[in-house]
Amino acid sequence: MTIVLSTPAADGMHAALAALREWQHDGAPMQLHPGDIGWNYRFGTPETAAVVRTWSRDGRILAVGMLDSPTLVRMTVAPDAFQDEELARRLVDDFSLPERGVLPAGAVSIEAPQGLLLQDLLTKEGWDFDDPWTPLFRDLADEVEDLGVPIRPIGLEQAQDFADVLRSAFNTTRPTREYRHEMAAAPYFDDARCLGIYDDEGNPAAVVTVWSAGPGKPGLIEPMGVHADHRGRGYGRAITVAGAAALRELGSSSVRVCTPTSNLGGVAAYKSAGFAAGPEIADRIRKP
Numbered sequence: 477m478t479i480v481l482s483t484p485a486a487d488g489m490h491a492a493l494a495a496l497r498e499w500q501h502d503g504a505p506m507q508l509h510p511g512d513i514g515w516n517y518r519f520g521t522p523e524t525a526a527v528v529r530t531w532s533r534d535g536r537i538l539a540v541g542m543l544d545s546p547t548l549v550r551m552t553v554a555p556d557a558f559q560d561e562e563l564a565r566r567l568v569d570d571f572s573l574p575e576r577g578v579l580p581a582g583a584v585s586i587e588a589p590q591g592l593l594l595q596d597l598l599t600k601e602g603w604d605f606d607d608p609w610t611p612l613f614r615d616l617a618d619e620v621e622d623l624g625v626p627i628r629p630i631g632l633e634q635a636q637d638f639a640d641v642l643r644s645a646f647n648t649t650r651p652t653r654e655y656r657h658e659m660a661a662a663p664y665f666d667d668a669r670c671l672g673i674y675d676d677e678g679n680p681a682a683v684v685t686v687w688s689a690g691p692g693k694p695g696l697i698e699p700m701g702v703h704a705d706h707r708g709r710g711y712g713r714a715i716t717v718a719g720a721a722a723l724r725e726l727g728s729s730s731v732r733v734c735t736p737t738s739n740l741g742g743v744a745a746y747k748s749a750g751f752a753a754g755p756e757i758a759d760r761i762r763k764p
Contacts, residue, residue, distance in 0.1 A: 507552035511687025511696035517662035518655035612751035620721035637680035645701025681706035691727030712745035
């Protein structure tokens with residue numbers, strides 16, 4: 477059967493997310509998670525649907541991708557299709573040809589899990605490797621420790637606090653209070669938790685959003701941030717541990733996150749929260 481590349485409509489996003497949820501398991505490499513798309517809903521529901529791509533054969537979704545930027549696609553494949561040659565060759569063509577509507581001409585990047593036949597084909601086609609990232613994992617079989625730091629839910633009423641912390645943490649002006657409101661429209665947002673820590677004066681100090689993929693599956697941290705005025709006080713560790721505890725309550729088997737290896741502070745914060753670092757990974761890049 478012919479493989480079909482599609483861009484789902486806003487009301488068709490459930491199928492893509494359901495496939496991603498099904499594909500998550502603890503033995504899988506770091507890969508696109510439904511929480512990645514859930515976090516992208518901060519830009520709006522139609523906007524998120526417009527950047528999602530699916531590859532299907534005989535009505536079954538085999539691969540899902542999301543344009544994290546116009547020149548970066550993040551994607552993964554059904555576990556039983558990692559070595560599917562027809563799919564891998566179709567993906568290479570779709571990523572290489574601008575007229576297919578995935579990536580433009582020039583310098584572009586692909587984030588894809590290790591172990592895909594796609595990775596081998598990209599190497600043969602001359603795609604290089606970008607800077608390394610460190611995936612980190614924490615098993616949730618055992619009860620998560622209570623660090624004694626008060627944790628509050630970050631609801632719609634705290635949307636500005638959420639934006640303020642992320643602006644400071646990532647040194648950007650982009651996050652707005654609308655981010656928190658739009659995220660609430662994401663499919664399966666009932667399986668997400670947004671948490672915060674406040675200082676003694678009531679100022680927001682740290683926030684985290686965690687996304688479950690369903691009971692018995694790994695959850696995702698996306699994003700976690702500590703306000704620049706509150707760094708060095710253990711808030712990064714505390715909010716990360718709180719996110720892990722929330723995922724365990726939702727039935728997640730583990731929690732994972734990925735950060736640039738150059739982000740030494742971020743890697744250290746996750747390790748202090750009980751995460752173990754896996755082998756480094758890297759996006760594939762095509763230079764102009």
